Amino acid sequence: MKTQLKKGTLDMCVLAVLAQADSYAYELVSKLSQGMEISEGTIYPLMRRLQNESWVSTYLVESSSGPSRKYYKLTEAGRLELATMRQEWQEFVAEVENVLRDDPAASTEGTLQ
Amino acid sequence: MKTQLKKGTLDMCVLAVLAQADSYAYELVSKLSQGMEISEGTIYPLMRRLQNESWVSTYLVESSSGPSRKYYKLTEAGRLELATMRQEWQEFVAEVENVLRDDPAASTEGTLQ
DNA sequence: CAAGATACCTTGTATAGCAAGGTATCTTTC
DNA sequence: GAAAGATACCTTGCTATACAAGGTATCTTG
Numbered sequence: 001m002k003t004q005l006k007k008g009t010l011d012m013c014v015l016a017v018l019a020q021a022d023s024y025a026y027e028l029v030s031k032l033s034q035g036m037e038i039s040e041g042t043i044y045p046l047m048r049r050l051q052n053e054s055w056v057s058t059y060l061v062e063s064s065s066g067p068s069r070k071y072y073k074l075t076e077a078g079r080l081e082l083a084t085m086r087q088e089w090q091e092f093v094a095e096v097e098n099v100l101r102d103d104p105a106a107s108t109e110g111t112l113q
Numbered sequence: 114m115k116t117q118l119k120k121g122t123l124d125m126c127v128l129a130v131l132a133q134a135d136s137y138a139y140e141l142v143s144k145l146s147q148g149m150e151i152s153e154g155t156i157y158p159l160m161r162r163l164q165n166e167s168w169v170s171t172y173l174v175e176s177s178s179g180p181s182r183k184y185y186k187l188t189e190a191g192r193l194e195l196a197t198m199r200q201e202w203q204e205f206v207a208e209v210e211n212v213l214r215d216d217p218a219a220s221t222e223g224t225l226q
Numbered sequence: 227c228a229a230g231a232t233a234c235c236t237t238g239t240a241t242a243g244c245a246a247g248g249t250a251t252c253t254t255t256c
Numbered sequence: 257g258a259a260a261g262a263t264a265c266c267t268t269g270c271t272a273t274a275c276a277a278g279g280t281a282t283c284t285t286g
Contacts (some may be wrong), residue, residue: 002201003241003274007274013209020215035212041235091148092118094235099145120272137264138266140264152244179250179263179265182264182265202241
């Protein structure tokens with residue numbers, strides 16, 4: 001239902017996770033699913049986009065518990081992009097909060113009966 | 114460029130502005146444009162959506178400086194919806210910040226050369 | 227070998243923001 | 257009173273992205 005809110009933030013989230021450690025799509029879904037909803041149908045096109053932008057590189061690793069994993073590694077360009085996205089995200093949140101702040105109902109103290 | 118980030122937040126922003134005072138689309142654009150970018154091509158379909166959801170009602174007011182203005186007034190349902198959106202927004206921001214927090218580069222101290 | 231988990235992927239749909247373009251009204255200026 | 261500019265409304269077509277649904281292949285376990 002609040003799927004629109006995610007638009008544009010998921011790539012940043014993925015890059016942030018990859019900034020910690022290399023990972024593969026299937027694992028990224030389960031990692032991110034701890035805090036937010038994200039589905040497989042979202043992650044694979046997304047990873048292709050990140051790769052097309054050269055923000056990640058890939059390598060295959062054979063697994064002992066299933067098919068080979070396609071690992072993604074953050075590139076230097078990806079690291080810079082993540083920093084940019086972080087900044088834009090914070091600016092955007094500040095803008096929205098600024099609009100919300102002017103709303104009298106912002107101070108949620110007894111405004112709703 | 115960061116147009117994706119706005120997806121799903123603009124209706125909340127509009128409702129928040131209307132929570133302060135009734136307004137019309139053209140004025141809403143200029144009000145919101147103080148803090149964020151939003152265009153006319155966005156606002157009119159958006160206002161129709163809000164109206165279809167019965168979150169706003171409308172009335173015409175003749176202007177002394179141009180054509181009649183279609184004012185939008187927040188309904189009670191709209192007020193409730195705004196509260197819900199606020200909450201979902203805050204939850205969503207918290208989720209994203211949570212993912213970002215785990216990123217070592219989060220503490221922006223000397224991480225970039 | 228059947229079932230289930232792991233892991234990859236694609237197709238089609240819905241949504242929302244925006245640029246570009248169009249119309250009508252009202253005031254001002256010449 | 258014609259032209260120009262601001263005000264105010266609106267629509268069409270494009271784009272991006274998230275997701276459900278479906279499909280394939282691999283490996284383990286019973």
